[in-house]
Amino acid sequence: MSVPEPPTQAVRPSVLDPAIAARLRRDEAGLVAAIVREHGTGDVLMMAWMDDEALHRTLTTGRATYWSRSRQEYWVKGQTSGHHQYVKGVSLDCDGDAVLVTVEQVGAACHTGNHTCFFDELPVRTGVPT
Amino acid sequence: MSVPEPPTQAVRPSVLDPAIAARLRRDEAGLVAAIVREHGTGDVLMMAWMDDEALHRTLTTGRATYWSRSRQEYWVKGQTSGHHQYVKGVSLDCDGDAVLVTVEQVGAACHTGNHTCFFDELPVRTGVPT
Numbered sequence: 001m002s003v004p005e006p007p008t009q010a011v012r013p014s015v016l017d018p019a020i021a022a023r024l025r026r027d028e029a030g031l032v033a034a035i036v037r038e039h040g041t042g043d044v045l046m047m048a049w050m051d052d053e054a055l056h057r058t059l060t061t062g063r064a065t066y067w068s069r070s071r072q073e074y075w076v077k078g079q080t081s082g083h084h085q086y087v088k089g090v091s092l093d094c095d096g097d098a099v100l101v102t103v104e105q106v107g108a109a110c111h112t113g114n115h116t117c118f119f120d121e122l123p124v125r126t127g128v129p130t
Numbered sequence: 131m132s133v134p135e136p137p138t139q140a141v142r143p144s145v146l147d148p149a150i151a152a153r154l155r156r157d158e159a160g161l162v163a164a165i166v167r168e169h170g171t172g173d174v175l176m177m178a179w180m181d182d183e184a185l186h187r188t189l190t191t192g193r194a195t196y197w198s199r200s201r202q203e204y205w206v207k208g209q210t211s212g213h214h215q216y217v218k219g220v221s222l223d224c225d226g227d228a229v230l231v232t233v234e235q236v237g238a239a240c241h242t243g244n245h246t247c248f249f250d251e252l253p254v255r256t257g258v259p260t
Contacts, residue, residue: 020252023250028158033163033177035165035174035177037174041172042171042172042173043172044165044167044174044230046223047163047165047223047227047228058254059252059253059254059255060255061255062254062255062256086256087254087256088254088256089251089254089256090251090252090254091248091249091250091251091252092248092250092252093176093177093247093248093250094240094241094242094244094247094249094250095247097177098177098247098248099248099252100174100248110224111224112224114224117223117224117225117228118221118222118223118228118229118230119221119224120153120221120222120223120224121219121220121221122150122189122220122221122222122229123189124188124189124192124217124218124219124220125189125190125191125192126192126216126217126218126219
């Protein structure tokens with residue numbers, strides 16, 4: 001299956017620090033994954049997507065901001081739900097295709113009303129260290 | 131930019147439980163994101179990718195197994211490095227495009243030798259709840 005080459009620059013205008021932008025390895029849509037973790041509990045709450053500008057806004061406003069792939073627009077978490085995410089820290093991973101966002105979560109992170117989006121536990125045969 | 135439609139079925143042969151396969155929302159390459167968290171500490175260690183069969187192997191062998199996008203092959207974490215991941219639990223998120231894998235991590239999760247891949251902290255203006 002052929003997919004477009006991933007872009008090496010932002011696909012939408014952004015004032016993200018060029019030194020950070022240069023470290024991003026974006027997918028074909030110009031996005032990196034954003035893994036959201038709750039400050040204090042360490043619970044993994046959700047995964048969303050950021051382009052350069054969403055990352056810039058997240059870093060500079062202290063409010064978690066994503067790119068909505070379905071609506072093709074920026075999305076400040078909590079803007080409609082009131083379930084704000086106040087950013088405590090952001091780390092980039094070793095290959096630049098994901099960020100870990102640590103937040104203070106107001107209310108439920110998941111649109112279903114669950115604390116976390118990862119509430120659907122799958123049956124697993126757990127590994128036993130040998 | 132036009133990208134292929136995401137597949138509604140596995141892109142490679144898999145014996146994953148059809149009830150689970152039906153809940154996956156794969157990307158254009160037939161993959162879901164796998165967020166890996168350390169059992170006990172709750173540290174987020176890395177992000178990788180799974181197709182249906184990698185998820186099946188992870189669930190049934192108890193050894194975290196991914197799909198390598200660069201090598202286009204299955205990859206059992208630790209197979210070459212010795213840094214095994216013994217699976218303690220797997221949860222699917224609300225929209226089916228990501229799984230959270232809780233593991234016992236042997237050694238460093240990151241190929242750089244770091245405990246976690248998310249070691250590159252970005253400067254952030256932290257949010258203040260109002």
